[in-house]
Amino acid sequence: MxxxxxxxxxxxxxxxxxxxxxxxxxxxxxxxxxxxxxxxxxxxxxxxxxxSPPMMPVDIGYLREEVAGPRPASRLDVEPDNAGIAGAEMGIKENNAGGRFMGHLYGLDVETASSPEEAVDALKKLYESGHNYIVVDASAPTLLKLSDWAADKDILLFNIRAEDVSLRQEDCRANVMHVVPDRYMLADALAQYLVKMGWTDWLVVHGSTDADKAYRDAVLRAAERFGGNIVDDREYVDVSGGRRDGVGPIPPAKPHKEANASHQMVKATDYDVIVVADEDQIFGPLMPYRGGGQPRVVAGTTGLTATTWSRGHEKWGATQANNNFEKANDRLMLPIDHMAYVATRTIGEAVTRKPKNDFDTVSAFIHGPDLQLAPFKGIKQQFRPWDGQFRQPILIATEQVPVSVSPQKGFPHASHPEIEVDTLGIDEPESKCKM
Known part of the structure; x- marks a missing residue:
């Protein structure tokens, strides 16, 4: 035919x-x-x-400090072995989804250390193998040693663990970006919500560690800033080797001498909220269910908490993020995972916007006002130029669900009134950071 x-x-x-x-x-x-x-x-x-364009490798390092810590009251508070790393891997996957069109191939290499000296050796190994961007899951002293070693090198560190205020103040460094909020930000976010709810009288109970005392100080500062009233401030002293069943009572007021170990009653003081400062979760989860005390809301490091992520978060694309994470890891996303994800996505976004991957240009972009991230919290987010702290909303959540997001309305500030998240933490006029 x-x-x-x-x-x-x-x-x-x-x-x-x-x-x-x-x-x-x-x-x-x-x-x-x-x-x-x-x-x-x-x-x-x-x-x-x-x-296809030739692929340019963008290798990201992950440095984790592994040190023995106190056993929390609940085994549910023990972090899984891949805590943080799983979140970084999720960020790497997203980076590669878009990076292949730009000719970028992202990879993640993990190093572990058990001391600041080992951490510096691990950083040296990563740097010599071509890693300029390092996610750091380590304590403040170790982070400072890493920063000092990297001072004259093309290295940018992303802090996802250390909440110490000093790292954003007198010990700030230009080569450290703080993804994790400091204690001032967390305490301010919680205080705003408590005051907004009319719960202004607080009984503060803190542990005896330096971290617990630092969070307690942040709570006292937040109360003064936003209108909280500290009716009493008590210390829970954990006795090493003590009976696990003895953990948890609210300690008596200091003048209350007749209290004994078997029946610790609080003095007749009224309060709206028990604010707990127990970062290692030694006694906080058991309060106020043992010992005396009035049945009140428990907040702080347990109960109603200020956090970067909640397993029950479902707004602004968080449902899909939680589902994808759970499918890949057979567990739910933790705050440390979300912060590691934000760190790796920051690098991916900056390299995408500056595709030649010149370190000075990428670093300047991350420090500057043009970086815009949207990691499932409703607004575009970036780093503060005066101290390298990541600007971000803070979830106010129970163990199961978020109940609010701070900053709350009605707490204005003078320096950047158009940026509400700057009501959380250290604002520019009060900053001691000199980078």
Whole structure:
């Protein structure tokens, strides 16, 4: 049958099929053949397929300090082995989803250390193998040693663990970006919500560690800033080797001398909230269910907490993020995972915007006002220029669900009134940071 006698539709269909077959043939050619000029045979069609850009590796380091700590009251508070790392891997996956179109191939390399000295050796290893961007899960002293070693090198560190205020103040460093909020930000976020609810009288109970005392100090500062009233401030002293069943009572007021170990009653003081400062979760989860005390809301490091992430968070794309994370890791996302995710996504966003991956240019972009991230909290987020702290809303949540998001409305500030999140933590006029 002659082609010119076929219906027009069939002619077009035959032509499209021929082109598809030829296209598949061309796509199966070797890379060497693809580099050659397109050839046309008599009566044939040659198709030149576009080539993928050459892939530029962007290797990200992950440095985790592993040190023995006190056993929490609940085994549910023990972090899984891949805590943080799993979040970084989720960020790497998202970076590669877009990076392949820009010619960037992201990878994650993990190093562990058990001391500041080992951490510096691990950082040296990562740097010498081509890693300029390092996610750091370590204590404040170790982070400072890493920063000092990296001072004259093309290295940018992303702090996802250390909440110490001093790291954003007198000990701030230009080569450290703080993804994790400091204690002032967390205490301010919680205080705003408590005051907004009208719960202004607080009984503060803190542990005896330096971290617990630091969080207690942050709570006292937040009360003064936002209108909280500290009705009493008591210390819970954990006795090493003591009976686990003895953990948990609210300690008596200091003048209350007649209290004993078996029946610790609080003095007749009224309060709206028990604010707990127990960062290692030694006694906080058991309060106020043992010992005396009034049945009141428990907040702080247990109960109603200020946190960067909640397993029950479902707004602004968080449901999909939690589902994807759970599918990949057979567990729910923790705050440390979310912060590691933000760190790796920060690097991916900056390299995408500055595709030559020149370190000075990428670092300046991360420090500057043009970086805009949206990690499932409703607004664009970036780092504060005066201390390297990540600006971010803070979730106010129970163990199961978020109940609010801070900053709360009605707490204005003078320096950046258009940026509500700057009511949380150290504002620019009060900063001691000199980078």
């Amino acid at each position: 002659r082609i010119d006698t076929l219906p027009v539709g069939l002619v077009r269909a035959a032509a499209i099929a021929a082109v598809m077959v030829l296209g598949l043939t061309a796509g199966a050619a070797s890379a060497a053949d693809n580099d050659k000029p397109a050839q046309r045979n008599d009566g044939g069609v040659a198709i030149k397929l576009p080539q």
